[in-house]
Every structure is written in structure tokens, then in C-alpha cells.
Amino acid sequence: MGVLDGKVVLVTGAANGIGKECALLAAQEGASVVVNDLGGGVKGGDEGSAAPAEQVAQSIRQAGGQAVSNSDSVASKSGVAQMIAQALDTFKGLHAVISPAGILRDAMFHKMDDKDWDAVIDVHLNGTYNICRAAIGHFRERNEGSFVLFTSTSGLIGNIGQANYAAAKMGIAGLSRIVAMEGAAKNVRSNAIAPFAWTRMIETIPVKDEASARRVQRMKNAMRADQVAQLAVALASPACKEVSGQLFVARGNEIFLMSQPRPIHGIGKVEGWTPQTIAEHAMEAFKPSFVDLGASSSVFGWPPI
Secondary structure, eight states, X not given: OOTTTTOEEEESSTTSHHHHHHHHHHHHTTOEEXXXXXXXXXXXXXXXXXXXXXXXXXXXXXXXXXXXXXXXXTTOHHHHHHHHHHHHHHHSOOOEEEEOOOOOOOBOGGGOOHHHHHHHIIIIIIHHHHHHHHHHHHHHHHTOEEEEEEOOHIIIIIOTTBHHHHHHHXXXXXXXXXXXXXXXXXXXXXXXXXXXXXXXXXXXXXXXXXXXHHHHHHHHXXXXXXXXXXXXXXXXXXXXXXOOSOEEEEETTEEEEOXXXXXXXXXXXXXXXXXXXXXXXXXXXXXXXXXXXXOHHHHSOSOOO
């Protein structure tokens, strides 16, 4: 008996990395899986291939599970509609979507090309919108459904050189929250994971100094995609039916529940404010509560378990 027995799960970006591990584990836990992957490169923009997704689907079938492959793009509304239709036609249902599909096009913001901004927003944020929008009606009609979306500490905390990626990932966090709030009455859940894992996307990040080299080596050795998949599959399953609207970090064998924005310090002035008094009084009062400009590595600065 697995936590996904009898369920149908669509996994995007499932030919490599986190997506592949999610697809394999979902099948091991009893799900019928639609294995989606465009089959393109890490930077996107290429034509891709149907072969990588089919290889994962074949692995599942050879192990005794049920799976079909799909090579449509999450950035295409018609492609996403085809994914949903394929799940319904092949397996007669859809109960969960796990969507880690993504690309990277890193650059300092003052050097970023419009095309690199657009490409990352299109795949991550618009792609997540597309997949959620295509599945939400089915989930609501059947009074059951779970979205497992992927945000990033690049957005939640920050990383230099990833403005496009961070903006998209923060957008996904907000989208997940609203989908969860609006879906609660219909038993539709949505949660988001910020993963730490060695994947081919992470391999593209340039190593510029000894500290970053150590960080990359630590990630390669101790933070694996299959560890992230454990959390993703759990959240997709009815075993976590009470969990929705949350943000998690998966880091090696560690799982963190992340805070979400709430007021931390307020100040009022009966006679009202001026720019000068805000600068002199309000900002000085707030200063001890300001968040520093450290990157995610400064927040998660200890070795993973």
C-alpha cells in the first residue's frame, strides 16, 4: 500500500532531477503517472525531444507501474491542456499535479536581456499558472485535488544574479496561496516547496570563489533530488489532506516550514507623518527589525543533515 494508491499524478519537468525523482516515487507509491518533459536544455528555447520523458515512463512500466509520457511545454496553454486530457483519457482521472519544470538564465539585473527575463517568467510563473488553470476545474468538480508547486529560496530569501528566477518563484508562492484559499471549500489543496538539490539546473550556476565552490560541492554530496521528492509526493497524497497554503524548504534530510509575510512591527503618529519624520522616526524605529541583504546561503549556513 502506497500513499498514492489509485491516484493519477501529472509530473512536469519529469525527465531529470527533481521531476524525475517525483515521477518515479509517485509510481512506487501506487500512482499512475503522466511523465511530462519538453526534453530541452536547461536554458530552454530549444525544440526538445520526446525521448527523455518516455525513458522515465518506460522505467516506471518496467518496474510494474503505470505511466505515459508527454513532451508538451508548460509554457503552452494548448500543451498543458493536452497533458490534462492525456491523464483523463489514459487513466480516467487526475488527482494531483507536481510541477518542478523550469529553466535558468542567470545574469546581474543591470545586464539582463529582456529575452532572458521573458523566458524565465514564461516557463516558471506563466507555466505554473497554465498548469493550475488547466487542472483546477477538474479538481473542483470532483471535490479533490492537490497542487505541489515549486518556489525557491532565491525568491523567498534572495540570490544575486537571479532577479528573473526570484521574481517568478515569488509569484508562484503567491499563486499557490490563493489557489489554496479559494480551493479550500472544494478540497483543493496547494503547497509550494523551495528545494535544495543537485540538479542539472544547479550545475549551470558559475563557481566564482572558494566559498561558492564549497557550497556547490556540499549540495552535490548531501542534497539530492530524491530527498525533495519524498516531501513532494507526501504533499500530493491524501495522507497530507489537512495541509494547504504552506511553504516548505527541502534540504537534504531536513524539512523546514517557512514563515509567510505578517506584520512584525508597527508605528503610528496621531498628527500624521511627513517624509522627514518617517525618515527620522519610523525608519529608525523599524531598523532593528529590518531583514539583511544576505543570500539564501547566509540563512542556511550550516551543513545539511
